[in-house]
Amino acid sequence: MSANAAGLSGVDTANRQRRRIAPPVIRGLLWAAIGFLVFNTLVSQVIDRQPYDPFVTRVSATVGWAAAVIGWLLGVGAWEVIVRPFFGHPVEWDIPNDWRRYFMFSTDHKVVGLQYIFTTTGSFLLAGLAAMMMRMELMNAKLWVFTNPGAYLTTVGIHGTVMMFSVGTVALVGGFANYFIPLMMGSNSSAYPRMSGLSHWLLPAGIATVFLSPLLGQWTTGWRAYAPLSGQDPSGIVFYYLGVFAMTTSSLLVAINLTATIIFNRAPGLTWNRLPMFGWGILAVSLLTIIWVPEIQMTFIISLLNLIVPFSLFEQTGSPLTYMESFWLFGHPEVYIIVVPAFALWQEIIPVMGQKTLFARQWGVLGLVFVMLFSGLVWAHHMFTNMRNSEMLPFSFFTEMISIPTGFSYLVVLGTLWGARLKFSTPTLFVLMSMFNFLIGGITGVLLADPVINLQTHDTFFVLSHFHYTVIGSMVFTWLAAAYYWLPKLSGRMYNETLGKLGAIWVFIAFNSAFGQMFFVGLRGMNRWVAVYPQYLQNMNFSISMFAFLLGLGFLFNFVHITWMWNKGKPVGQNPWNGKTLEWFGTPKPGIATFSPLPHVETGFYDYSENTPPTPSPPKRM
Amino acid sequence: MSSHNTYTKTSLRIGPLSERDLRKNRFGMSLYCISQAVPYFLLINIRFVIAGNFVPVGLNLWLGGIIPTVALLVGIIPLFTARAALQKDDIPRVRSHVMTAMLLGLIGLLSLLFPLWFHNFDALSPFGEIDLISLGVASFYTIIALIVAWGVYLRLGKGLIRKETGWGIEATIWVYAFNAIAWTALFFTLDLL
Amino acid sequence: MQEDSSLRRVDPSRRDPHWSATTFFVVLGLVVLISILSLFLKRPISDATAAMTGTTLNEPVTQIEQYDYGFEPHHITWRAGDQVTISLHNRSTTHWHEMMLGRGYDYTPSAFGPIATQFDTDFWNGIHVTFSGANHVDNLCVNKAIAKFIGPMPNIVTGGNFSPTLQPGGSLNMTFTVPNKPGTWHYGCFVQQYVHYMAGMRGTITILPR
Numbered sequence A: 001m002s003a004n005a006a007g008l009s010g011v012d013t014a015n016r017q018r019r020r021i022a023p024p025v026i027r028g029l030l031w032a033a034i035g036f037l038v039f040n041t042l043v044s045q046v047i048d049r050q051p052y053d054p055f056v057t058r059v060s061a062t063v064g065w066a067a068a069v070i071g072w073l074l075g076v077g078a079w080e081v082i083v084r085p086f087f088g089h090p091v092e093w094d095i096p097n098d099w100r101r102y103f104m105f106s107t108d109h110k111v112v113g114l115q116y117i118f119t120t121t122g123s124f125l126l127a128g129l130a131a132m133m134m135r136m137e138l139m140n141a142k143l144w145v146f147t148n149p150g151a152y153l154t155t156v157g158i159h160g161t162v163m164m165f166s167v168g169t170v171a172l173v174g175g176f177a178n179y180f181i182p183l184m185m186g187s188n189s190s191a192y193p194r195m196s197g198l199s200h201w202l203l204p205a206g207i208a209t210v211f212l213s214p215l216l217g218q219w220t221t222g223w224r225a226y227a228p229l230s231g232q233d234p235s236g237i238v239f240y241y242l243g244v245f246a247m248t249t250s251s252l253l254v255a256i257n258l259t260a261t262i263i264f265n266r267a268p269g270l271t272w273n274r275l276p277m278f279g280w281g282i283l284a285v286s287l288l289t290i291i292w293v294p295e296i297q298m299t300f301i302i303s304l305l306n307l308i309v310p311f312s313l314f315e316q317t318g319s320p321l322t323y324m325e326s327f328w329l330f331g332h333p334e335v336y337i338i339v340v341p342a343f344a345l346w347q348e349i350i351p352v353m354g355q356k357t358l359f360a361r362q363w364g365v366l367g368l369v370f371v372m373l374f375s376g377l378v379w380a381h382h383m384f385t386n387m388r389n390s391e392m393l394p395f396s397f398f399t400e401m402i403s404i405p406t407g408f409s410y411l412v413v414l415g416t417l418w419g420a421r422l423k424f425s426t427p428t429l430f431v432l433m434s435m436f437n438f439l440i441g442g443i444t445g446v447l448l449a450d451p452v453i454n455l456q457t458h459d460t461f462f463v464l465s466h467f468h469y470t471v472i473g474s475m476v477f478t479w480l481a482a483a484y485y486w487l488p489k490l491s492g493r494m495y496n497e498t499l500g501k502l503g504a505i506w507v508f509i510a511f512n513s514a515f516g517q518m519f520f521v522g523l524r525g526m527n528r529w530v531a532v533y534p535q536y537l538q539n540m541n542f543s544i545s546m547f548a549f550l551l552g553l554g555f556l557f558n559f560v561h562i563t564w565m566w567n568k569g570k571p572v573g574q575n576p577w578n579g580k581t582l583e584w585f586g587t588p589k590p591g592i593a594t595f596s597p598l599p600h601v602e603t604g605f606y607d608y609s610e611n612t613p614p615t616p617s618p619p620k621r622m
Numbered sequence B: 001m002s003s004h005n006t007y008t009k010t011s012l013r014i015g016p017l018s019e020r021d022l023r024k025n026r027f028g029m030s031l032y033c034i035s036q037a038v039p040y041f042l043l044i045n046i047r048f049v050i051a052g053n054f055v056p057v058g059l060n061l062w063l064g065g066i067i068p069t070v071a072l073l074v075g076i077i078p079l080f081t082a083r084a085a086l087q088k089d090d091i092p093r094v095r096s097h098v099m100t101a102m103l104l105g106l107i108g109l110l111s112l113l114f115p116l117w118f119h120n121f122d123a124l125s126p127f128g129e130i131d132l133i134s135l136g137v138a139s140f141y142t143i144i145a146l147i148v149a150w151g152v153y154l155r156l157g158k159g160l161i162r163k164e165t166g167w168g169i170e171a172t173i174w175v176y177a178f179n180a181i182a183w184t185a186l187f188f189t190l191d192l193l
Numbered sequence C: 001m002q003e004d005s006s007l008r009r010v011d012p013s014r015r016d017p018h019w020s021a022t023t024f025f026v027v028l029g030l031v032v033l034i035s036i037l038s039l040f041l042k043r044p045i046s047d048a049t050a051a052m053t054g055t056t057l058n059e060p061v062t063q064i065e066q067y068d069y070g071f072e073p074h075h076i077t078w079r080a081g082d083q084v085t086i087s088l089h090n091r092s093t094t095h096w097h098e099m100m101l102g103r104g105y106d107y108t109p110s111a112f113g114p115i116a117t118q119f120d121t122d123f124w125n126g127i128h129v130t131f132s133g134a135n136h137v138d139n140l141c142v143n144k145a146i147a148k149f150i151g152p153m154p155n156i157v158t159g160g161n162f163s164p165t166l167q168p169g170g171s172l173n174m175t176f177t178v179p180n181k182p183g184t185w186h187y188g189c190f191v192q193q194y195v196h197y198m199a200g201m202r203g204t205i206t207i208l209p210r
């Protein structure tokens, strides 16, 4: 049905005289380079000359960057697929039916999903490498890896930014949801495939921008870009703002696309009552994204203008607190953008692995929705050090209240586990570990919501460990669970159960040993954002670093295992876990329609009781 | 029809949208409007936090104010009449109305850009900074609206938009009207309140 | 949206979509390599280019804002030999402010005891300063600095230490190479019978040796 199928027949039989196109990615890089050079030169040499005539100024870098990103997007294929048709030219974009499809503009949701999966994994490894460098530095109380504290802080900022905006926000949504949500909805496409194709290519542009930010100079603010500090550094922060803009735009487009997919592309019979839990989770985070991402984008644009015009809205003479508030208004919902899909996946995987009906499904949905609603009410718990005592109470209260809908997610899974003959596979193991880790993250979160404790532990490794328990401990662990769970669907092959379990236990032990100790080192006085610290903390930091390296290797082990099995694993059938959601009933091959004809849904997906009274007939879904 | 068919041979023929696809597209546009309204809320919010109700004496209410507001709001009308003309398949008329909307949008854009350069209030003051950013934001979205209208205008010229396939015109109305209304709200709260 | 009426397709295609894998991997590899090199070897590379072309590297701008009655920031660190641009901006809507830089004080006796009127040693003596972007500069006294002007010419006066005085909202950029005068220096605004200085309109600069 797709481009490839249609294009293919022509391609192979075709005459060889046809002109070969340039590799789209290379064309994108070329157009980006030209765009940057032309516009940067125009601004720095003609329009806005500065004393001493520097070739790259903050303003010229910003304008040049915008041109470069547009050049990149057009180059990878937006020129043929979006711009020319928009002005009335016919589409001329064939996609070969081989690996090349992953390196060019594609409208196939499976290809886009895989592109996102590759890109997030790559950025996870790179940002993880940055974390390893940081841990290396912290093995010693003195400076020894980095030559100056600013270089360390820049690394912290790059690590945090890429992990948040390209892994945390994207891995489960842009990656797995782009691939699986249309399948789960019983559809052959996402709602707006052209937009979806565009969205992926913004992500590598953003990642590269953030990683190359040191070319413009150091920045010491970390991923939150606090003003007025952001205005006092050299110019690297300019690329932080621009890179984050590209990455968040990518997430925004994904959110719009998936929301519409869930609402409009459901197969006949897939009513709201039957919507899979992952669908609910993605719907909830998409709404959060649609509201809060534009908010932070505007804040960052103002902050960027602050720097390059320059204004001083958020500077010392303006209102730095306004920046903080605007940041955390987005910042807290962001953590739920990261973790809600993980909750939803627990509820997706456990009933399948236990072959048992999902317990209290409607409470699970309510939990996801209320977590989403509450997340906008709690932002100021990040700012207890900046407010009056009387203002703390409501924020402390709402923050602790969030544990109630979060608790629903736990109870739904626990209720499903109760009495189930659980298949103890690698995905199960990862989900249970993820639940354990989030429990620790959640309990320390409740502690931190208490102003008394918060004021003591603010900006220490206690906080750092708390949120790594939520982002690595639950989101990354669930990401791995999903990777193992869906590997048979993605590749038609099965991973190796022993190696899978080994990988799970490896990262679990390494993670808890490293980050568990961080709570204590934090309580003993280890601050965040320091490359140099008092001698008495060195022993513990050394031990943390060792486990952190072990953790890094553990992740590597899992990725290598998955990649290996993707190509060489034992082939398995359609539905090895006996799942009931629709993705298990199609053969998703990139470039080919998954369902034809479209499935018709007749029962819910979580019903495993033998003698279901209302619809006893076996659901025919194909 | 599944949208994935965009590249198959069947899509060589331009088909009308199904009722469901039409609803889906409208839904997408409303998500666009909802998400892009948020920056405007933020700007208004920050203005009150940083500058209070202060409005400088030197502020020119016409340029970067009443003129673009009127031009953009009035510009919505010819788009609606264009859509009505499309129902009668009167393509030349549709084009001329889209062109009218574009001209009005251009007037609005120029009047927004003008005070970005020439303004008789202190640009580097809390009010001035927010006001200039607002003008910049409004110019940006006006440019977007103009590009959308321009694409439709060209496609009309190539005979690609007809009575049954009129989504392009409707999309233009969404984008154009969003920009006009959001700017009006911004202008009202920033300069008049 | 994707169902747009414009989507027609040329068929059969005039172009072969099987782009060259070699070009792809070679160019991509090169780009990645160059990125990594420029990221980690930025300093040596830029030092070498600067040495070859005989230019100095531009260092960041120091934004200094004046308000009633203070400077933001009120502490700055520079390294001798760096090229620095001070971008001075008067945020006050009502008051004229200046900026002097120096060490030690000239005192004048008063009923309240001696009052500092300006610095004893003028930091700017003998320094080449390029002024640019002058906007609402009330007057500029360059004293013993060696001045060069780009763009609008401010109103030059003589007498007293090096000092630009800005009108409300005014701004001025001063670009220079930090001289080898390490240690602590002070800056301040002494206008209106020194009350700005006494009210706290002052700051310190640490100059690190080369």
Ligand code: HEM
Residues within 6 Å of the ligand: A128, A131, A132, A134, A135, A156, A157, A159, A160, A161, A163, A164, A167, A168, A221, A222, A223, A224, A464, A468, A471, A472, A476, A527, A528, A529, A530, A548, A551, A552
């Ligand atoms: C691979 C294992 C990881 C290790 C060993 C690690 C370690 C660290 C360290 C040492 C810091 C900075 C400490 C300081 O403040 O000086 C840090 C900061 C941070 N990390 Fe990680 N991290 C890992 C994975 C992740 C992941 C998966 C995420 C999110 C998805 C993440 C998000 C962050 C954030 C947001 C910061 C704060 C950056 C800032 O302060 O601006 N990290 N991490």
Ligand SMILES: [Cu+2]
Residues within 6 Å of the ligand: A331, A332, A335, A378, A379, A381, A382
């Ligand atoms: Cu929070």
Ligand SMILES: [Cu+2]
Residues within 6 Å of the ligand: C069, C096, C097, C098, C189, C190, C191, C196, C201
């Ligand atoms: Cu003064």
